[in-house]
Amino acid sequence: MNILAIGDVVGSGGCEFLRKSLPAFKKLNKIDLCIVNGENSAQGNGILPQSARHILDSGADIITTGNHALRRFEIYEDFDNENFPLIRPANFHKTAPGRGFEIIDKGFVKIAVINLMGTVYLENLENPFECIDEILEQVKDCKIKILDFHGEATAEKRAMGFYLDGRVSAVFGTHTHVQTADAQVLPHGTGYITDIGMTGAVQSVLGVTPSLAIQKMKTNLPVKFENPQGQCKMEGCIFEIDNSTGKTISAENFSLV
Numbered sequence: 001m002n003i004l005a006i007g008d009v010v011g012s013g014g015c016e017f018l019r020k021s022l023p024a025f026k027k028l029n030k031i032d033l034c035i036v037n038g039e040n041s042a043q044g045n046g047i048l049p050q051s052a053r054h055i056l057d058s059g060a061d062i063i064t065t066g067n068h069a070l071r072r073f074e075i076y077e078d079f080d081n082e083n084f085p086l087i088r089p090a091n092f093h094k095t096a097p098g099r100g101f102e103i104i105d106k107g108f109v110k111i112a113v114i115n116l117m118g119t120v121y122l123e124n125l126e127n128p129f130e131c132i133d134e135i136l137e138q139v140k141d142c143k144i145k146i147l148d149f150h151g152e153a154t155a156e157k158r159a160m161g162f163y164l165d166g167r168v169s170a171v172f173g174t175h176t177h178v179q180t181a182d183a184q185v186l187p188h189g190t191g192y193i194t195d196i197g198m199t200g201a202v203q204s205v206l207g208v209t210p211s212l213a214i215q216k217m218k219t220n221l222p223v224k225f226e227n228p229q230g231q232c233k234m235e236g237c238i239f240e241i242d243n244s245t246g247k248t249i250s251a252e253n254f255s256l257v
Contacts, residue, residue, distance in 0.1 A: 001032040001109070001243055003146060005172045006060070006236040007179065009041045010200030010207030011227025015051055018199050019058040021234045021256055026059055029238055033104065035113055037148060037174045038086075039065035040200075040207060043227060046071030049078055052086055061085060062102055064115045066150030066175050067122060070096060089117035089150060090135055091126035101135055103142060109243045111146065112139035114168075118151025118160075118175075128156075129163060136167060143246045146239075150175045154194050161192040169246050170239045172196050177206040179235050183253040191248030197235030197255065201228045233257045 090100020166188030179197030
């Protein structure tokens with residue numbers, strides 16, 4: 001089967017470009033399951049009920065998130081709704097709303113979609129390596145297991161890929177919004193890419209208006225970020241996975257402008 005992972009959707013521009021591009025892209029590439037990271041889909045950052053529904057209506061089967069997942073209180077009810085396909089990093093504190101993985105039953109195969117967050121240069125959360133071991137015990141009846149690892153450090157993401165090689169079907173990184181050129185199949189059959197990129201404004205700093213990002217970095221004072229309009233892109237990775245083994249056959253990144 002073909003599983004599509006879409007990089008962090010940023011702001012209204014990213015949402016609109018996703019709606020414009022995703023349906024035809026899925027059809028062209030015969031996509032069986034689409035995972036979209038939506039933690040920055042609200043204008044500014046975070047995720048709101050309307051941006052989550054926009055992503056799902058555009059063709060996503062499930063939404064993953066990251067460090068901005070709980071920034072907007074309005075989305076908490078959706079996180080707590082077991083019938084709403086929205087997950088947050090599993091290693092958040094146990095009192096956080098929502099859940100860290102979702103099992104999708106396709107009839108002929110069960111797929112576990114898991115969300116984790118790195119701890120290098122980010123918040124001091126539960127160790128993601130220990131957390132994933134616990135989750136894999138809970139989803140061991142799923143032939144296909146996919147991890148969105150939302151992390152800052154490339155080394156931590158690479159380490160997670162090798163740690164899970166042969167234990168999950170694919171590991172893709174999110175958060176840094178810059179697509180890496182290392183889509184591959186690891187030695188024991190796990191598809192991997194350090195970061196799948198983003199969906200949003202091309203002329204931006206990770207989806208933020210450049211002048212505002214520069215102001216923040218130059219002054220280190222509070223700045224209200226805005227998402228610029230203009231030409232957008234949709235980035236991600238397609239994993240072709242063998243249903244019978246759960247191993248990845250190929251991993252191919254893309255950038256659609």
